[in-house]
Amino acid sequence: MYHAIVRRKITAAFAGLSAGRIESITDELSATAVHYFVGTHALSGTRRTPEAIRAWYERLLRLLQGISFTLHEVRVSGWPWRTQVEAIWTETNYGTDGVKTSAEGVNLIEVRWGRVTSVRIYPDTAALERTLQRIAAKGTTEALASPIIS
Numbered sequence: 001m002y003h004a005i006v007r008r009k010i011t012a013a014f015a016g017l018s019a020g021r022i023e024s025i026t027d028e029l030s031a032t033a034v035h036y037f038v039g040t041h042a043l044s045g046t047r048r049t050p051e052a053i054r055a056w057y058e059r060l061l062r063l064l065q066g067i068s069f070t071l072h073e074v075r076v077s078g079w080p081w082r083t084q085v086e087a088i089w090t091e092t093n094y095g096t097d098g099v100k101t102s103a104e105g106v107n108l109i110e111v112r113w114g115r116v117t118s119v120r121i122y123p124d125t126a127a128l129e130r131t132l133q134r135i136a137a138k139g140t141t142e143a144l145a146s147p148i149i150s
Contacts, residue, residue, distance in 0.1 A: 002083075003076040006111060010074050010085055018068040022057040029053065030115035039125045041132055045147030052150035063135065063143055064093035085109040091123075095131055096140040103127040 009028065016024020029035075035047040035056065043060060047053045061067065068091065075086040087107040094100055105123030109116055136143040 002080060006076045006083055006085060007074045010076075010087055010109065011071060014069045014071055014087065014089065017057070020061060022054060022061070025057060026050065026054055028116045029119075030112070030117045033115075033117055033119065035119045035121075037121045038123070039128070040147075041125075041129055042143055042145045042147060043128070043132075045149040047148060047150050049150045052148055056148045059142065059145075059148060063096065063132070063140065064091075065096055067091055067093040080113055083111040085111060093131070095135040096143075097135050097138045099134065101127065101131050103131075 013024050013028055029050065031050065032048075033050075033053065035053045037044050037056070042063065043056070047056055070090045070092075071087060072090065073086070073088045075088075076083060078084050085108070087109065088104075089106070090102060090104050092100060092102045103124040105121065108118075108120040108122070110118040132143040
């Protein structure tokens, strides 16, 4: 039963983000959550404050406009005091230039007593970097900005 509840909450969070509602993610985070995105680009790095995490999601929605996630699998294991979640997904977006792209990835999420304490995001970094380079070349300078870290 507990695993089904966690699976529904994770699915709802991805659906909310696909609808542009950042709070569908941020409302699930503990005050001390750690947010990590692999790579060396404008979306990479580690964030440890609610403000930096929110700023990261705002940047994500600005750069990858119309982003939408399809969850293929959500695996949940562990107990309420330390639950591990693997969310395997495909995302599509239109960048800032209207060109549709798609990539796959996985989020590794830790939940403790109903609050997300860690999010580690592992996308297809080569595809993401191509998208960021493409939209930067068409005038979106934020695509080449330094990562938001804290």
